[in-house]
Amino acid sequence: xxxxxxxxxxxxxxxxxRRRTASRWRVRRDVLAKLVLTVAFYAALWRATGMWYGLPAxxxxxxxxxxxxxxxxxxxxxxxxxxxxxxxxxxxxRTLSRISPLIGVVAISCLTSIVFSIDRGASLKGLAAxxxxxxxxxxxxxxxxxxxxxxxxGRFAIAAAFIxxxxxxxxxxxAIMRGSYAGMVKGAFYHKNTLGQFCSVSFxxxxxxxxxxxxxYSTLVRWxxxxxxxxxxxxxxxxxxxxxxxxxxVMLYAIRIIHVYPNRLFRxxxxxxxxxxxxxxxSFIYLGVASAVAEAFGKDLTFSGRTNIWEQLFPLIWDxxxxxxxxxxxxxxxxxxxxxxxxxxxxxxxxxxLELALNIGIPGVGAWVVFLVTRLFRKMTIVESDQEQxxxxxxxxxxxxxxMLGSMTEAGMMLAPFILWPHTVIxxxxxxxxxxxxxxxxxx
Numbered sequence: 035x036x037x038x039x040x041x042x043x044x045x046x047x048x049x050x051x052r053r054r055t056a057s058r059w060r061v062r063r064d065v066l067a068k069l070v071l072t073v074a075f076y077a078a079l080w081r082a083t084g085m086w087y088g089l090p091a092x093x094x095x096x097x098x099x100x101x102x103x104x105x106x107x108x109x110x111x112x113x114x115x116x117x118x119x120x121x122x123x124x125x126x127x128r129t130l131s132r133i134s135p136l137i138g139v140v141a142i143s144c145l146t147s148i149v150f151s152i153d154r155g156a157s158l159k160g161l162a163a164x165x166x167x168x169x170x171x172x173x174x175x176x177x178x179x180x181x182x183x184x185x186x187x188g189r190f191a192i193a194a195a196f197i198x199x200x201x202x203x204x205x206x207x208x209a210i211m212r213g214s215y216a217g218m219v220k221g222a223f224y225h226k227n228t229l230g231q232f233c234s235v236s237f238x239x240x241x242x243x244x245x246x247x248x249x250x251y252s253t254l255v256r257w258x259x260x261x262x263x264x265x266x267x268x269x270x271x272x273x274x275x276x277x278x279x280x281x282x283x284v285m286l287y288a289i290r291i292i293h294v295y296p297n298r299l300f301r302x303x304x305x306x307x308x309x310x311x312x313x314x315x316x317s318f319i320y321l322g323v324a325s326a327v328a329e330a331f332g333k334d335l336t337f338s339g340r341t342n343i344w345e346q347l348f349p350l351i352w353d354x355x356x357x358x359x360x361x362x363x364x365x366x367x368x369x370x371x372x373x374x375x376x377x378x379x380x381x382x383x384x385x386x387x388l389e390l391a392l393n394i395g396i397p398g399v400g401a402w403v404v405f406l407v408t409r410l411f412r413k414m415t416i417v418e419s420d421q422e423q424x425x426x427x428x429x430x431x432x433x434x435x436x437x438m439l440g441s442m443t444e445a446g447m448m449l450a451p452f453i454l455w456p457h458t459v460i461x462x463x464x465x466x467x468x469x470x471x472x473x474x475x476x477x478x
Contacts, residue, residue, distance in 0.1 A: 067121040071177060072186070074114040074170035078456050079190045081107045082167055083232060085197070085222040087205070092213040108166060108451075115169045122177075129176040132465060136405035140449075143398025144361050151360025152369070160362025163451035171456040176465035180426035183460050184239060191236035192255060195262040198222055198229065202269075219269035227444060228453050230275025233263045234440075235457055238282040238432050243290050243425060274443050278436050285435060289428045292414065343384055346374050351391050358395040365389065365446060386441030386448050394449075402449070409462050410434050433461040 086101055119126045144161055151157040175183045198221035202209035211218045211226055223229040240260050246253075267275045350359075350373060363369050367381045383389040390399040413431050418424035437458055441447045447454055 063121055067118060068178070070114055070118050070121065071170060071174045074111055074118070075174045075183075075186055075456075076190065077107055077111060077114070078167050078170045079187070081111070082451065082453055082456050083194065084224050084228070084452070085194065087201075087222065088208055089220075089222070089224050091208050091211050091220075108163060111166050111170060115166075115173070118173060125177060126173065129173055129465060134405060134409075136401050136408070139401040140394075140398055140405070143358075143394045143401065144449075146356075147358040147361045147394040147398070150354070150357040152363060153360060153366070156366060157361040157363065160365070160451070164449060164455065167451045167455055168459045171459045172463055175460045175463040179423070180430060180460070180463075181422045184426045184429060187236075187239045187457065187460070188256070191239055191263070192259040194232070194236065195259040195266070198266055199262045202266075218271045219266065221266060226270040227272055227274070230267055230270040230272030231278070231440060231444065231447070231453050233267045233270070234275045234278040234282065235433060235436060235454055237263045237267070237279055238286060238436065239429060239457075241283060241286055241429075243287060243428065244421070274440055278440050281439065282432050282436050286428060286432050289414070289431055343374055344388060347383055347388055347392065351388075351396070354395065356395045356397060358391070358393045358398070361393050362450070364392045365450065382445035384443060384445055386445055386450075389445045390449060406434060406438060406462070409464070410438075412464070430461040433457055437461075 081104055084104055086103060148154055148157045201222045202219055209219060209221050211220050215226060218226040220226040221229050237260055240256055267279055364383055370381055387399060390402065410431060413427055418427055437447050437454060446452045448458060
C-alpha cells in the first residue's frame, strides 16, 4: 500500500512539475515575443521615417534617400518577424489568414503589375519593402490591441519631436533646406513635406479627448512634444501639413460626438448621412482651406505646380489601365523625368491616387479605395464599451481620413514604405488582441 501511495505521489509530483515548467515557458515565451515585436515595431517606425544624420539640405543634390543604416534596419525586420513566427506560429498564421478579401484583390493587382512592369527588379524591391514594413505593426496591433499600439506610436512621436527640434538647433546646415526650398525646415528627415506629414499625424496621435485628470510628469512631456510638433509643422511651411493638423484635431472631437450614441443602427444612419452630405462638401472645404494656407505661405493656388504634373500624367493611365506600369514605378525619379516635362524638377506625382493608378492599374486602386471606405465606415459604426479602446478607435478613424485627404496633394502616402505606412496599417487593422484570459483551458 505504501509503494502504491508513493507511486501515486511521484506521478502527481511529475505531472505538477511538468505543468509548472510548461507554464513558466509560456510566460517566458510571451515576454520574449512582446520584446521581439516591440523592437520590430520601433524599427519599422524609424525605418519608415528615414530619419538620419547628415541628409542633404539641398533637395536637388540627388543624394540617396535610403542610406546604408536604413537598408540594414529594413533587412533586420525580416529575422525579427521570423523569430516571432517561431515563438507564436498560431498567432502569426491567424493574423495573416484574417486579412480582407479586398486586400487579396490589391495583392493580385500588385503582382500583375510586376509581371508587366517596365522595371521588374525595382517593382519587386518596392513591394518587398512595403510588406516587410507592414508585418511588425500588423502583428503588434493584432496581438496587443489598438490601445497598446497607440502607446508605442505616442512614445515614438514624442521622441521624434524632441530629436528633430534638437537636431535643427544643433545642425542647421543639414536641417534647414536650401535651393528652391530655402529656409524650410526638414529636420532629420529627407524632405520638409515628409516631416510635415509625420508631425501632423503624430500630433493627432498625442491628442486626448478624455477629461484632464491629475497633472502628471508624462502629461507635461506630451504637451511639450505637441508644442514641438506644431512648431515643426509651421517651420516646414507645408500647407498640406497645416491643413491636415487642423482637420485632424477638429475631426477627433467631432467623431467623439458621433460615438456618444450607443445604438449601432442609429450610428450607422448618422455616418451614412454624413458620408452623403458632408463628403462632397469636405473635399471643397479642404481644397479651399489648403489654398488659403498656401497663399499665406506665398504659394499659388495650383499647389506649387502640381496641376501641371497631373495634366501630363492622367492620359498615361489609359495606356495601361489594367496592369499599370509596375509597382512603385512612378516613385522613381528617372521614370518621372521620362514622362513629365515641367520647368522644375518633378520627382513625384504629388497625388497618391494618381500614383497608384499608374503603378498597379485602375482595378487595384479601385479595390484599395473601396477597402478604405468600407473599413472607415465599419470603424465609425462599431460600439466600444471600453473608453480607452473607443479613444484609440477614434484616432484610427482620423488617421484614415487624414491619409485619404493628404493623398490628394502628396505622393507615397499609401502602399509605400514611407513615413505613415505603419500608421496606416495600424489604423486599418480590425483584429482583436488575443488576451491571456481568453485562452482555452489547455493553453492556460
